[in-house]
Amino acid sequence: DIQMTQSPSSLSASVGDRVTIACRASQSINTYLNWYQQKPGKAPKFLIYATSTLQSGVPSRFSGNGSGTDFTLTISSLQPEDFATYYCQQSHSNSPYTFGQGTKLEIK
Amino acid sequence: EVQLVESGGGLVQPGGSLRLSCAASGFTFSFYAMSWVRQAPGKGLEWVSAVSGSGDRTYYADSVKGRFTISRDNSKNALFLHMDSLRIGDTAVYYCAKDPSVAVAGDFHYWGQGTLVTVSS
Numbered sequence: 001d002i003q004m005t006q007s008p009s010s011l012s013a014s015v016g017d018r019v020t021i022a023c024r025a026s027q028s029i030n031t032y033l034n035w036y037q038q039k040p041g042k043a044p045k046f047l048i049y050a051t052s053t054l055q056s057g058v059p060s061r062f063s064g065n066g067s068g069t070d071f072t073l074t075i076s077s078l079q080p081e082d083f084a085t086y087y088c089q090q091s092h093s094n095s096p097y098t099f100g101q102g103t104k105l106e107i108k
Numbered sequence: 109e110v111q112l113v114e115s116g117g118g119l120v121q122p123g124g125s126l127r128l129s130c131a132a133s134g135f136t137f138s139f140y141a142m143s144w145v146r147q148a149p150g151k152g153l154e155w156v157s158a159v160s161g162s163g164d165r166t167y168y169a170d171s172v173k174g175r176f177t178i179s180r181d182n183s184k185n186a187l188f189l190h191m192d193s194l195r196i197g198d199t200a201v202y203y204c205a206k207d208p209s210v211a212v213a214g215d216f217h218y219w220g221q222g223t224l225v226t227v228s229s
Binding site: 032034036038042043044045046049055087089090091094095096097098099100101102 | 143145152153154155158167168169170203208212213214215216217218219220221222
């Protein structure tokens with residue numbers, strides 16, 4: 001299995017801050033890396049696919065970068081609605097598809 | 109608008125069976141692969157199973173292989189997950205999710221609201 005490790009596990013930040021969440025794969029996944037946002041009691045929302053392509057309707061303050069084993073999700077200027085848990089996920093191998101453990105972004 | 113609505117969750121004893129359904133609308137169902145992803149209470153996301161648009165290819169996580177069966181009825185725009193030999197560790201919210209292509213790609217573009225399965229005696 002390809003293991004996905006996110007850092008940090010939790011993060012406190014203020015509205016307007018720039019934040020970056022890291023995701024590392026246990027082996028190369030090329031650019032087959034997706035990001036999801038989940039708010040409490042809700043289904044995950046698809047944010048970014050293929051490392052850096054924003055899903056339709058996702059604000060441009062979100063961006064993704066990386067390749068191989070190291071990836072990042074950056075929010076350039078945090079908005080109140082961005083406080084949530086973020087998951088990375090690899091779609092390189094279906095044996096199995098795997099998610100990171102999540103990063104909880106909280107208001108400072 | 110894409111809509112995915114899961115149903116069939118509930119309380120079941122260890123060793124029991126349950127069938128989950130996902131009703132799809134807003135897109136041509138047979139054109140897209142579908143997956144089930146679960147989330148144990150307070151935990152992260154775990155991919156469970158996937159099926160191609162035609163239904164001829166299926167994939168499973170090792171944790172459910174041999175116990176769960178994914179299927180679809182394209183004439184009814186419905187996805188199913190038949191779960192046998194349920195274990196306490198299978199307790200989770202189960203989400204159905206839509207892929208962006210007919211082949212399984214593992215990109216979960218749209219999600220349902222989830223249905224809770226509780227395995228307990």
